[in-house]
Amino acid sequence: MERLLIIDGNSLMNRAFYALPLLSTSEGIYTNAVYGFTNMLLKVKDEIKPNYIVASFDRKAPTFRHVEYEDYKAGRKKMPPELAEQFPIVKEMLSLFDINIYELDGFEADDIIGTLAKYAERNNIEIYIVTGDRDALQLASDNIKIIFTKKGVTEKEIYDKKRMIDEYGVTPAQFIDVKGLMGDKSDNIPGVPGIGEKTAYKLIQTYGSIEEVLKNVEDISGKKLKENLIGYSDQAIFSKRLATIKTDVPLEFNLEEIRSKDNLDKQGLKKLFLKLQMKSLVEKLGNDIEEDKQEESPIDFKYIDDEETLKTLIGTINQGSIFITFKLKNIELYSTLSIQTIYLTYEDKNYIISFEKFLENKEVVKILKDFFENDNVKKVGHDIKNSLTALRKLGIDLRGLVFDTAIAAYLIDSSKGAYSLVTLINEYIGQDPKGNEEELNIKLNFYLKDIYRLLEKKIEEADMSTLFYEVELPLTEVLSSMEELGFKVNKDMLDELSEKFKSEINKTQSEIYALSDEEFNINSPKQLGKILFEKLDLPVVKKTKTGYSTNVEVLEKLQDKHPIISKIIYYRQITKLFSTYIEGLKSVIDKDGCIHSNFNQTVTTTGRLSSTEPNLQNIPIKYEMGREIRKVFISREMDNVILSADYSQIELRVLAHIAEDQNMIDAFKHDLDIHTKTASEVFKVPLEDVTSLMRSRAKAVNFGIVYGISDFSLAQDLNITKKEAKEYMDIYFERYPKIKEYMDKVIETAKNSGYVTTTLNRRRFIPEVTSSNKIVKALGERLAMNAPIQGSAADIIKIAMVHVYNQLRTRKLKSKLILQVHDELILDVVQEELEEVKSMVKEQMENVINLQVPLEVDVNIGKTWYEAK
Numbered sequence: 001m002e003r004l005l006i007i008d009g010n011s012l013m014n015r016a017f018y019a020l021p022l023l024s025t026s027e028g029i030y031t032n033a034v035y036g037f038t039n040m041l042l043k044v045k046d047e048i049k050p051n052y053i054v055a056s057f058d059r060k061a062p063t064f065r066h067v068e069y070e071d072y073k074a075g076r077k078k079m080p081p082e083l084a085e086q087f088p089i090v091k092e093m094l095s096l097f098d099i100n101i102y103e104l105d106g107f108e109a110d111d112i113i114g115t116l117a118k119y120a121e122r123n124n125i126e127i128y129i130v131t132g133d134r135d136a137l138q139l140a141s142d143n144i145k146i147i148f149t150k151k152g153v154t155e156k157e158i159y160d161k162k163r164m165i166d167e168y169g170v171t172p173a174q175f176i177d178v179k180g181l182m183g184d185k186s187d188n189i190p191g192v193p194g195i196g197e198k199t200a201y202k203l204i205q206t207y208g209s210i211e212e213v214l215k216n217v218e219d220i221s222g223k224k225l226k227e228n229l230i231g232y233s234d235q236a237i238f239s240k241r242l243a244t245i246k247t248d249v250p251l252e253f254n255l256e257e258i259r260s261k262d263n264l265d266k267q268g269l270k271k272l273f274l275k276l277q278m279k280s281l282v283e284k285l286g287n288d289i290e291e292d293k294q295e296e297s298p299i300d301f302k303y304i305d306d307e308e309t310l311k312t313l314i315g316t317i318n319q320g321s322i323f324i325t326f327k328l329k330n331i332e333l334y335s336t337l338s339i340q341t342i343y344l345t346y347e348d349k350n351y352i353i354s355f356e357k358f359l360e361n362k363e364v365v366k367i368l369k370d371f372f373e374n375d376n377v378k379k380v381g382h383d384i385k386n387s388l389t390a391l392r393k394l395g396i397d398l399r400g401l402v403f404d405t406a407i408a409a410y411l412i413d414s415s416k417g418a419y420s421l422v423t424l425i426n427e428y429i430g431q432d433p434k435g436n437e438e439e440l441n442i443k444l445n446f447y448l449k450d451i452y453r454l455l456e457k458k459i460e461e462a463d464m465s466t467l468f469y470e471v472e473l474p475l476t477e478v479l480s481s482m483e484e485l486g487f488k489v490n491k492d493m494l495d496e497l498s499e500k501f502k503s504e505i506n507k508t509q510s511e512i513y514a515l516s517d518e519e520f521n522i523n524s525p526k527q528l529g530k531i532l533f534e535k536l537d538l539p540v541v542k543k544t545k546t547g548y549s550t551n552v553e554v555l556e557k558l559q560d561k562h563p564i565i566s567k568i569i570y571y572r573q574i575t576k577l578f579s580t581y582i583e584g585l586k587s588v589i590d591k592d593g594c595i596h597s598n599f600n601q602t603v604t605t606t607g608r609l610s611s612t613e614p615n616l617q618n619i620p621i622k623y624e625m626g627r628e629i630r631k632v633f634i635s636r637e638m639d640n641v642i643l644s645a646d647y648s649q650i651e652l653r654v655l656a657h658i659a660e661d662q663n664m665i666d667a668f669k670h671d672l673d674i675h676t677k678t679a680s681e682v683f684k685v686p687l688e689d690v691t692s693l694m695r696s697r698a699k700a701v702n703f704g705i706v707y708g709i710s711d712f713s714l715a716q717d718l719n720i721t722k723k724e725a726k727e728y729m730d731i732y733f734e735r736y737p738k739i740k741e742y743m744d745k746v747i748e749t750a751k752n753s754g755y756v757t758t759t760l761n762r763r764r765f766i767p768e769v770t771s772s773n774k775i776v777k778a779l780g781e782r783l784a785m786n787a788p789i790q791g792s793a794a795d796i797i798k799i800a801m802v803h804v805y806n807q808l809r810t811r812k813l814k815s816k817l818i819l820q821v822h823d824e825l826i827l828d829v830v831q832e833e834l835e836e837v838k839s840m841v842k843e844q845m846e847n848v849i850n851l852q853v854p855l856e857v858d859v860n861i862g863k864t865w866y867e868a869k
Contacts, residue, residue, distance in 0.1 A: 006129045007056070008132070009056055016035070052259055054102055055094050055102070063107055093269065116251070125143070138243075182197050303352045304353045314367055321380060339355045373397055428450075429450050487597070490634050493631055635829075640830055642861065642863065642865050645858070647857055651703075651793050661738035754766070757788060758791035
């Protein structure tokens with residue numbers, strides 16, 4: 001028997017939209033419903049293997065039900081715009097799959113589906129209807145199966161007539177009678193007042209139909225039920241008619257037109273999926289996609305692995321632009337990092353240079369050095385920082401770098417976290433390069449020119465030229481230098497600290513055992529849960545599928561209930577510090593005794609830098625044991641010192657500037673302690689009467705405002721009532737009215753444009769802010785409030801890094817910039833240069849940008865990072 005697959009378009013799109021998180025492309029196109037819909041289509045198509053496929057959608061025009069009953073579907077929430085805009089996309093996708101779409105004014109998709117299903121059944125065809133709407137169950141029969149999606153779009157149940165009777169005790173046709181009695185809130189079908197699902201099923205199971213129920217109403221027990229059935233008998237019949245799916249819609253329909261001929265446009269689908277940044281769907285199309293003419297044409301290249309050919313090539317390139325990418329190897333440690341191959345495009349000619357073959361030839365390395373340091377040869381690269389570091393090891397400083405496509409793509413949309421050339425080529429020019437490793441790499445380099453031109457234009461259009469060319473691009477050189485230098489580690493001190501940590505862990509473990517009166521595995525949530533909530537009888541805060549939750553939020557709520565809690569929190573911290581930063585640091589100390597962390601420029605959505613292998617920016621310093629880890633970081637030379645230069649309250653200063661709040665601006669201009677000043681305002685006391693508790697609470701309010709905190713969260717942070725927290729915030733906004741005005745304005749900006757910007761026009765897209773989900777929307781609003789502040793602070797510290805680095809070079813100083821930790825710069829300073837460097841760093845950092853408030857930098861020195869802080 002042949003099979004027909006019918007897709008309930010509206011139902012499946014709704015199900016996919018609400019099942020998946022809100023997804024969008026870098027262009028701001030929402031895609032979650034399309035993604036879920038397509039995955040379900042492919043899955044069902046593969047399982048059912050239909051001979052025919054169709055899809056049906058609702059039209060905007062009123063249906064015959066609206067004509068008969070004005071309140072039909074009244075009160076139903078309007079479709080979210082982020083879902084509505086995905087319908088044209090999914091219809092385009094269906095047409096590329098060669099799937100016919102049926103829709104007709106005056107009728108719902110259900111009616112069209114019912115008509116198609118019954119027509120096919122009369123023609124001895126087996127029908128599968130994919131829907132998330134239980135109304136379709138009335139169509140079930142021996143040959144009409146309802147594939148009902150649940151829990152998203154991938155789990156499903158299949159109903160036919162037998163399963164309907166087995167599960168519900170009524171036939172598919174009687175399902176309409178049940179709905180006629182109980183009504184349907186989602187469609188605003190009235191039914192009979194007082195009759196719920198249980199009663200409706202019982203009545204239809206007993207009497208067979210609404211009509212028979214009404215004929216036998218005198219036999220039905222229950223005075224109120226009987227009265228309602230009699231009083232609302234017409235409404236019951238009318239509700240049944242509204243709930244009945246029509247199966248005689250006047251459709252022009254031809255089975256041969258919808259026969260599945262596998263005429264799908266794979267190339268068109270591939271382009272669409274790449275445009276929507278759904279590479280996983282491209283892969284599901286298979287490997288037999290006919291490529292574009294451009295992709296079909298092989299890219300010619302010349303392989304260079306001998307000295308004379310290399311000299312000839314370099315001799316011909318003395319000006320103009322080259323497009324260059326590097327293949328690196330052994331990148332785990334700085335000492336092993338090296339360049340294996342260079343891929344180069346010049347005047348549309350492509351070259352593969354076997355770089356490692358020339359490393360032992362000093363004459364060739366000198367030629368390459370002159371070439372790479374030639375400013376007249378403009379270089380366009382991709383994610384080039386690590387390559388700069390590898391070149392530095394050979395004494396080569398790359399000059400003439402005019403563009404890095406990875407950084408540009410990151411600035412265009414910082415939310416992706418990864419910006420490989422393959423991804424950018426997929427996204428921006430709709431190509432999916434293939435080939436063996438060398439062929440693929442030269443193809444990627446070949447396409448670099450197209451990506452460069454597109455991104456160059458986008459950077460200009462987004463007004464991010466200053467941010468890109470004066471901050472982010474030169475910053476790659478700064479970061480490469482920092483990675484090359486590294487941070488010296490005192491290995492003996494690290495070993496001593498290791499023993500100290502082991503002792504502290506054992507001591508804390510013994511204290512926990514004493515308080516619990518037994519030994520157990522503290523790292524086992526199950527065992528810990530039994531101790532806390534069964535043996536010690538502490539109040540249960542949260543349960544999981546596997547037992548009691550003992551996460552940090554739970555422990556913090558229990559902190560005042562028993563002394564064991566603070567010990568457990570401390571134990572977790574120091575064991576994590578030990579494994580991550582004591583044992584972890586030992587494994588990454590390089591041959592020169594330094595740790596060469598990797599600084600990531602294109603990872604965070606805020607614009608901040610991050611560091612990995614190891615993460616030196618995230619050493620917890622809440623406990624003294626955490627702070628002590630900084631003692632192992634020392635200056636490279638014995639006579640040198642470590643200098644720490646830290647911006648004071650930079651985010652609050654940025655907030656004052658952006659919001660243009662005169663009250664806060666004046667506080668900073670008069671060098672007042674901003675938290676004391678805020679406490680004075682909020683608690684309405686003179687500055688001299690502000691207590692430490694008042695200042696502490698005002699500090700929480702100040703930083704809470706920066707992060708868009710709610711009164712509920714502030715109440716939790718301060719352990720006060722929500723009412724008190726709201727009063728604090730109300731007074732705060734009353735005293736700093738421009739800040740409230742800024743918060744409202746920036747949320748509105750995010751809703752209208754889809755993104756917010758920093759002082760240097762760094763963008764952060766925030767699709768969450770227009771979500772119809774209240775929790776997601778609230779998150780979006782918090783992000784909108786915070787992103788311009790945190791992002792502007794990130795811009796400022798990055799400009800400072802570039803300026804300080806350039807000054808060190810210009811002045812030919814031996815002191816070096818070696819680390820950045822959010823708002824702090826760390827330098828390894830030669831003793832005789834100390835006063836000059838202190839003065840220079842402070843001056844550069846405090847004057848990098850003109851704000852309405854002064855920037856203030858605290859400078860400290862010490863023999864270790866610990867002392868400098």
